Amino acid sequence: MTVVAPGGTAPGPQLGQQLLDAKFAVPQPRPGAVSHADLVKTARSSDCRVVAITASAGYGKSTFLAEWAAAEDRRVAWVSLDRFDDDPGMLLVSLASAYCRAGLGSADLVADMTGSVSVLGRAAPRLASEFRASAVPFVLMLDDLHVLQSPDCHDVLGVVISGIPGGSQLAAASRFEQPHLPRLRVSGEALEFGASDLALDAVGARQVFANVRVSLTPEQASAVTERTEGWPVGLYLAALIAKGSRSQEAAITGDHRYVADYLYREALIGQPQDLQRFLRRTAVLDQLSGPLCDAVVGSSATAEHLRRLEAASLFLIPLDGRREWYRYHDLFREFLLGELRRTEPGIIMALHLRAADWYEANGSPAMALEHLLQTTERQRSAELMYKLALPTYQAGQWSTVRRWLRTIGDANIERYPPLAVAAEWSCAMSGDPAGALRWVAFLDAASFEGVQVDGTASFDSLRALFRGAMCATGPEQMMADAAFAVAQEPEWSPWRGTALWLLAEAHLLTGHLDQARDLLIAAFMAAADTGTVDVTVTCESELAWLAMDRGEWQDAAGRLGRALALIDENRMHDYFSSLLAFPGAARLALHHGDPDEAHRQLTRAMRARPSATYARPYLAAWLRLRLAKVYLALADVATARQLLREIDDILIRRPALGTLVDEVAEFRRVLASSNLTGAVGSAALTPAELRLLPYLQTHLTASGIAERMLLSSHTVRSRLKSIYRKLGVSTRHDAVQKATTIGLLGA
16 A cells, blocks of 8 residues: 555655655754753653643744754654644554654554544554554654644544553643643653743853854843743844844843744844745745745745755754755744735735645645645646545545545535545545435536546546445436446546446346346456455455355355455455455354354454445445344354344335345344344444444543534443443443454554
8 A cells, every 4th residue: 555645645756755754854953052951861761651842932842852862862753743644544644654764663554554444443552552562662752743733633642642651752842732631640641841941041042142143241141031031032033133233232132122023023124135035935835945945936046045044044944864855943934924914915826826836746746735725726626636536545545535625615525526426435434324425415416517537437427326326216226327337437447347346236236146246257357457446355255255155165265365455455444345355254264164263354344334334225234234144153143133223224214225125134034033042242332332432542531522423421421331331341441451352443
């Protein structure tokens, strides 16, 4: 599976490597920076697993972390967090990437963070487990933690923190109090540094001024320190003003109406006009390089500007050792953006568009999309988003697609109907059948005459595919929709395999097993040719079931082996398209007399089944029916009955499922006539309980979980009691441990 660069991007090899190097490289300490060696010593000698550095901008948090990293003899994993990490999936990829770049893990760990629909239930505990098992002490340093605004990000971060082992630490710098701190304070696991710890004294002030060749008397140092309250960036700016001021005495005392805005203006106005313009206009960029800045400001002199700024130490931070990529100090960038909005508001959109053009031309269309989303170019944004959605999904970055969809908004999705396909798929994947139904209804009523940028033959073909996938009115209409799409999509289309598979499912629902088998083989071949892994897995699973029904166990074993290998390789364990492989593997294991393997595969399917809803009713019902049959073979009547009840809930909403309805009725008769009356083991967790289970790993109370899940506190408490009862535990900690042991949490 492809591992993408920060922000879900997949840039060209050279650009991608440069951006990754910048994100995970420890910044070089600024020459002449005032040392905080005493704080570094305190942090390193502390037994606390978490060190929190919390102060507003300009207090040297990043500089402190860099000094600590330089003094550290443990492995250091560094992440410069950015706005693209404000997504739980991408955050975990970044944390795992930093860990591996520090020589602490393999590339498989990064791959394990991708593709998971359940980042809280699967990926986060997997990473925590990796940390916990580390034989080498390490320090994971997170700079700019305040960019994480999503509660989901803080939930997964809390799980990851729980895995930091003794002798290792997580150090995080943030402008605001970090959400995990209150809980860690109570347990004595957090060491905290604040603004008062990072503030400079008179000795530090004299060093700052000496670095720009301005001498201070002890009295002057005390005065300017008092005026600035030891704010490091304030002292630095005051030193710059003093250096260029004719009235040095007044500058040193800080009597220039000491506010941040004034000092910033001094820092900007003291530069030549062309450099001022460069500073303002390049502030729209998260990272800066010479070629990118050339394209954005329309000049060939930007490399010289960057060198001049770095030489002057004017709030420009190098991001790599080659001095090719930089970023502005956050505080300075915020000021520059304000100046840009004040002086040149009409050019901001053009700047973002130029950046988008450059990124797209340099092999990073996803970064181009990030800039387009800052403009009113919604048509181009929607087209590029739709073009990127399928490959980004296939690369395992489904959380990135969901973030894009949230950013562009439903209204803009409706203005570009093909993008509603990605919205429907997102809802179906995340277990939101009502949302999926809404988008299918929109697609059904919409019209589109534009060019299909993803290679689909036509919008009508695409609409027929997704209408058929819902199977809202029965297999006959599903078959007609699928046949229309098959006739439309050429052999090279990325959607042809899906269309053939859907037609095969319709034939299965109408009892045409031979035709279904032929179509599944054709769909498998088409999907393999276009790299559509999810369709490949589903076809192999369906063909294996048909083979087992005919007694062709060797053929079934080969197909299931290939399907399971693809699921593992692409981390698709939570995808509903993968779910049919697990009960098939359980049935095969029982045939071979291996009940332990059967139970392992059943657990995988039961854990992931919340994603199988009436958005794809035939898959959801078939999954549960096949699971129920294997559970009955294992004499677990209680679980078989529970699965039958879940099938009934699906049939209430989608009663026209052809021969599948008859199969369910037949199984109901078999179950009723069974001599078995008990259950082997405890009752299985329901899909609703499985959705709640991952939150037990977090610090959230029952009320907090209710707020996250948009449920009532009563509902959450009721489900918690049921989870405890079914797992045979009495505490939250024991529930997590038991769920992890039996495979319901973690990798």
